[in-house]
Amino acid sequence: MTLSGGAFVDGRLLELTPPALVQLNDLILKHRGWQRVVLFAEISTERSTEFWSDQNAMMRAKDELLVAAVDHMQMEASRGLSLDEYIRRHKDKQVLICGDYRTGQVRLDQIKTIVDNAGYEPIRLDEIPDYLQQDLRQKFDAIAPHVRFLVIDDSSGAAQMVEVALAESGRWPTIIVRMRGTGSSYMTRGGSATSRVLREMDYSEDDLEEVLRVGFDWSRRRLQHLANNTYQPSPGDCPPIGTRSRRSLSSTRPL
Numbered sequence: 001m002t003l004s005g006g007a008f009v010d011g012r013l014l015e016l017t018p019p020a021l022v023q024l025n026d027l028i029l030k031h032r033g034w035q036r037v038v039l040f041a042e043i044s045t046e047r048s049t050e051f052w053s054d055q056n057a058m059m060r061a062k063d064e065l066l067v068a069a070v071d072h073m074q075m076e077a078s079r080g081l082s083l084d085e086y087i088r089r090h091k092d093k094q095v096l097i098c099g100d101y102r103t104g105q106v107r108l109d110q111i112k113t114i115v116d117n118a119g120y121e122p123i124r125l126d127e128i129p130d131y132l133q134q135d136l137r138q139k140f141d142a143i144a145p146h147v148r149f150l151v152i153d154d155s156s157g158a159a160q161m162v163e164v165a166l167a168e169s170g171r172w173p174t175i176i177v178r179m180r181g182t183g184s185s186y187m188t189r190g191g192s193a194t195s196r197v198l199r200e201m202d203y204s205e206d207d208l209e210e211v212l213r214v215g216f217d218w219s220r221r222r223l224q225h226l227a228n229n230t231y232q233p234s235p236g237d238c239p240p241i242g243t244r245s246r247r248s249l250s251s252t253r254p255l
Helices: 054-078 083-091 105-117 136-146 160-170 208-229 246-250
Strands: 002-004 007-009 021-031 034-044 094-098 121-124 149-153 174-179 198-203
Touching: 094 105, 094 136, 105 121, 105 149, 105 208, 136 160, 149 160, 149 208, 160 174, 160 198, 174 208, 198 208
Parallel strands: 002 021, 007 021, 094 121, 094 149, 149 174, 174 198
Antiparallel strands: 021 034
């Protein structure tokens, strides 16, 4: 939560219930004869040494960079670049990479390099800053709709079992790759047999790039197919926003 502008005079400012983090910006605090102008401050209920470590400070700095990126986007929008155009441009390039973030680091780095060489902007889910109130599932759901497609390495067991299910539920085109002779779970294998947005592919250390490029071609065709077959309502298909038909009004019952 962020409190910006104004003044608090002779009263309790706030009472926090863990876990909580509050930012204060440009506030005047007064109590009897005491006064303090606060340009910026943070109040947290977290008292652990780990939270206030140098490593976590670096992660918080990344959060500030994300805020700066949003500010930059808004500045560009004010210069004539609409929000829809901004999202479209970045969605056309960005690819979300998921997998085993502990034992699969080398594989994920290889996939990231290949995606980058193919002209896309790779994003590893584990490299996106974490928030205390947001778990991995929520972070995945927040990022996945805003990328062109997903690549999930399913060569060893980790959180990708959940990510594959979320990708299918969200109808996001997803390339699932597995090193031959491995596989995280029978729960994730075979999903593409009944899905139009999942593509499963096996690879070896020698042909990973070739396999992924086949997947990239599939994603382009799949996205084009989805674009051609997505229903686009005409202006006469529904009433203007804020209006309701006479039938819908007559059928409305009081609660």
